[in-house]
Amino acid sequence: MIVSNIRYKGYSFRHNPEHLKVTAENSIRQQIIPKGKNVIQDIGAKARVVTGTGKLFGEDCLKQYNRLVNLQKQGDSGVLSLPDTLPFYAYFKKIELVCEPTEKLVTYSFEFVEDMTKSEVAENKVYHYVRDNESLWDISYMYDIPIENLVPINPQVKWIDELEKGEKIRIC
Numbered sequence: 665m666i667v668s669n670i671r672y673k674g675y676s677f678r679h680n681p682e683h684l685k686v687t688a689e690n691s692i693r694q695q696i697i698p699k700g701k702n703v704i705q706d707i708g709a710k711a712r713v714v715t716g717t718g719k720l721f722g723e724d725c726l727k728q729y730n731r732l733v734n735l736q737k738q739g740d741s742g743v744l745s746l747p748d749t750l751p752f753y754a755y756f757k758k759i760e761l762v763c764e765p766t767e768k769l770v771t772y773s774f775e776f777v778e779d780m781t782k783s784e785v786a787e788n789k790v791y792h793y794v795r796d797n798e799s800l801w802d803i804s805y806m807y808d809i810p811i812e813n814l815v816p817i818n819p820q821v822k823w824i825d826e827l828e829k830g831e832k833i834r835i836c
Contacts, residue, residue: 668808672756672776673742675735678728681718681774686746688712711778714746714754717762720770729770732759741779743792743806750790751807751835753782794831800824807835 670677670684691707720728736756744754758775765771782793792803800821804811815824817834827833 668745668747670747671743671745671751671806671808672754673735673738674802674806675731677718679718679721680747681716683718684714684716684746686712686714686749709780711780712752712754713778714744714776715774717771717773720772722768725768725770726765729759729761729765729772732772732774736774741782744776745807751792752790753779755779790835792833792835794827794829794833796829798827800827800833803833803835809835 669680689710691710693705693707695703695705697703722728736759738756741753741755743751745751754776756774757777758773760773762771762773792807794803800811800814800818801824803809804814811824814833814835815821817836821827821833
């Protein structure tokens, strides 16, 4: 089985993390009423949290780590693609150096938090909102979806190399 690499805002992790944890939970409110009875109410889904640890290898491992630090510092949310999961918008909340780096090895941990204000998932449809200078080719690469799959579900796109910033592109 071939597992795709994690991607965030167009950056593709060279090596997937050794440990990856995705937490999805609902917010539950519990009210205790007289005589020992409970009223439980499901408030709804909380933002997913993605955490993990990994290693960066090679002569440029510190450069790779610094690229992740710069990506985290950008703020704003971006598209996070995990193996075997539909992409979703997330904030890169934290990147942490776990141990002293060596010449060819850096160990790190990270945390992403879903941006529930931008994720538009309805009827199993996922959308991407075009950023500056993005083309359908870029989006195809970002989500690891063949361009041949994106073109028919986006009939509004006249020129795949020319998209307008903010334009809504259907991913699946």
